[in-house]
Amino acid sequence: MSTSTSAVPAFTADLPTLLSLAAALSLMPLAFVLGTSLIPSSQLRNRLLFFWHAYDACTHLFIEGTFLYHCFFSYKQLQPGETAPLVHGPPYFLNRPDRAYGPAYGVGASARMWQEYGKADARWLGADLGVVCLEILTVFIGGPLAVYICYLLTKASSTSTPAVSKAKYSGRLWFLCISLAVAELYGGFMTFGPEWFSGNSALETNDPVYLWLYLVYFNILWVFVPLWVLYVAWGEMRTAFTVAAAAGERSTKKLN
Template sequence: MSSTDSFTLDAPTVLCIAVSLSLMPAAFILSKALIPANKTRDRVLFFWHAYDALTHLFIEGSFAYQCFFSYTTVTSTPHQGPFFLNDPTRLYGPAYGTGPTARLWQEYAKADRRWAGADLTVISLELLTVFIGGPAAVYICYLLSRSSNETLTTKSRGSVKATLWFVAIALATAELYGGFMTFAPEWLTGSTSLATEDPVYLWLYLFFFNTLWVFLPLWVLWEAAKELRGAFVAAETQVEQKSQ
């Protein structure tokens, strides 16, 4: 584990945490507005994917922006390559930014210092998350909203749901894989970048904000498995009835 200062609850820290958590009520409001009250599971699915999309596009999107556009110039090469963007004269990352989103990631980097700079593995995963995961979550929300439209024909609704669960399975699997690839290098090297000694950094920053992307994708896969089983059982039953 890496040594770090203890958690301090100052005004900038409160603001950073509030911004991160503010996406949850936003997603909840959208789910209530776009999904009928009698479709509880669809509301929960919509809420999760709306929160997922907002986080990927805005929070993690700001990280990607900081990695490419915030930097400091160095006069001597601090280490041997490879260098981010193949530029040995610059150090990139949120640590060198001055705006609100840079401050947000500087705060999270107190728990995982890889997010302060331009860690190549983290950036590679975040590019996929921002440009594929975020839009996929938006698309799932659209499909959930469309499938709740009572005017759709049975055939159209079935087509929408088939696409919905296909994309949901792909995204949930990607979320789990991305989380593993983010933290497995740390687990295998003694968590040298993680501030596991401070309980707030460990349980709020690292555990809570990251295991959401473990438990909820697993639940999505569980629901998808039930949908697939139901669809195949219904199809086989229909074939059996026709053959009789």
């Protein structure tokens, strides 16, 4: 496996690094608390779906949202003739050859978090055009969509929701779950596909922490869980069509 050619410092468990990891991982218990509070324990599947989509929404909005912020508002002003390590030439982000944009040039906790992740994938240090475009869709469409799915899950799981309304909520729920799951899988491939086909030049895979924690763990969830969501949605669709077909046959027999 090829790795980044730039010199990347080995993983160091210093305080800023540990705080960055804690901030990223803290979203999981938050999503778990929300799921156990809003979805009845008797509906384990819906609770798991809520947990995933709440975690998905928090990650997109609160973590990846800060990446976009730094891409548009954090920059280094370049002097005439000066070059920046993350600016490789035209086309330039925002058509500004005099600026180097990205979290690498930001300050504060969120910039430090992305500077840490950027040790494993250098594209997240600057304003990579492909990554920025994917993240715009992820933050402004994927994040709110995941929030709405959580809302639909609470309605579809509530014992106080009338049966007719539950059917309405469930129809929206599974359509949007499928849409978001497919978008997550597509986005993941378009994120890492260019690297796989170009020798992983931006990825650092020699350090086991960068490889297994940063690159694998923090990304593999968005492969296996969307596949599980699609599997569950396929079962729901198959059941719905089977029930509808059986109801149609009974109606036909009554008419005859």
